[in-house]
Amino acid sequence: MEYTVQKLASMAGVSSRTIRYYDEIEILKPARISSSGYRIYGEKEVDKLQQILFYRELGMGLEQIRQILNAPDFDGVKALHEHREQLLEKQEQLKKLITNVEKTIAHKEGRITMSDQEKFEGFKRKKIEENEAKYGEEIREKYGEETVEKSNQKFMNMTEEEYNEFQRLGQEVLDTLYAAYKTGDPAGELAQKTADLHRQWLSFTWNQYSKEAHAGLAQMYVDDPRFTAYYDEKQPGTAEFLRDAIFIYTGQKK
Amino acid sequence: MEYTVQKLASMAGVSSRTIRYYDEIEILKPARISSSGYRIYGEKEVDKLQQILFYRELGMGLEQIRQILNAPDFDGVKALHEHREQLLEKQEQLKKLITNVEKTIAHKEGRITMSDQEKFEGFKRKKIEENEAKYGEEIREKYGEETVEKSNQKFMNMTEEEYNEFQRLGQEVLDTLYAAYKTGDPAGELAQKTADLHRQWLSFTWNQYSKEAHAGLAQMYVDDPRFTAYYDEKQPGTAEFLRDAIFIYTGQKK
DNA sequence: CTTTACATTGACGCTACGTCAAGGTGTATT
């Protein structure tokens, strides 16, 4: 079957301008040009357009797509398998977003509490995924060795953005903790918020959360002088205060 | 909790430039400006940014988003419920795309046949969804009355793009049919492709496909002179030929 | 033979930022 611009476009659900643009940037050339100068596309071009749309769906730039498709060792079937993987990932992320919107509804109705942090769950993964698509593994290999900070990051298997966020959240835990300490009430709202932020912070490195482990770690903050020093640096007694707050948060009895 | 540009940005997974841009276009203004000119954002702004990102995720333009959020009768919770609906729709579309990629793999491995039409299943829905998000119901109300063609379209509950595609596919059925007729073999590849295209064409208007109904319709093409005239116009005998092809396609015995 | 629908090549416009540049600020460390 042969197609003119418009026919190909409406079949693929894109505009004819898009088809012409793809010709212009050399990403999808017509099979041949008719005697009157019309672009004519065949089976091969249809398949290539499909591939382009798959990559585009995953947020990849057209220039990048061109390079991939024009690579001499491009393997169409392998690419399709990768598309499948990525789409399944995207499905996971969508599920998170849906969970997010549902939690937000419950939050607005006052049924649950929700940290500012949590309000953006599901959005962020996408950025990471896009970066992955853009640069693949390389970025981590390349920049991962630069500094000790960053090699730490590599050790924890985080992308730069995750790492930044991890650091930021850690700081927020501290800020909230000091504010909560001033109230003096480990069962109070601020203290409980601190405990919750701390749980979120932990989730970056823990593969699964349990109340017992959380409470255990809190106790360790008091028992291990290195940790105690970290939390007590500005304000002595906060490590103990944090432990108390977490014990209440996790429902642990002393 | 109060945030500077960078803190808000990294929490939400966007760039600080994005936050500044949103200030510039008056879609998200800071709660206040610090004495040194820094933008400071609070709880309310965090929530608004979340809303913005939900709408953006659904492909809406920022200008449109601004109008919605600034509307005096904007209902946040209602919007969230709509987000949920849209996200579930998106999930459906993603499933189709995944099915598509899986089918394409099978096709490349020669296990199934696949029409050019089918190669773009799952992409198109998205365009429609975006149009819906952009113009809502209005577009159909507004343009739907213009011509008889279009009111037909409304009757069939198709968007303009679907309708175009429906027409195009109908033409393809005819083209392929005439080509197949020349081979003279209703069991041949071309004739069977025609039958398959015809099935796809039907799927636009039928809510569920069955081989029996398909075969029944094919017989009607021969029995009802109005239909026979339509198919036989260019080439007498094609209606009958199509019926034979479909009978073979559906495994119907005469 | 005319209408209608589709094709062509420019060329300019738009959105949603990315990316410098040139400078001011806040805080920690020495």
Add this chain to the structure above:
DNA sequence: AATACACCTTGACGTAGCGTCAATGTAAAG
């Protein structure tokens, strides 16, 4: 007290991926 360093500010220009005319030629149908 000085310095480093990471953050902030306002321009201002650049880019991708098309949308949208404009002016003109062509194919198919009636």
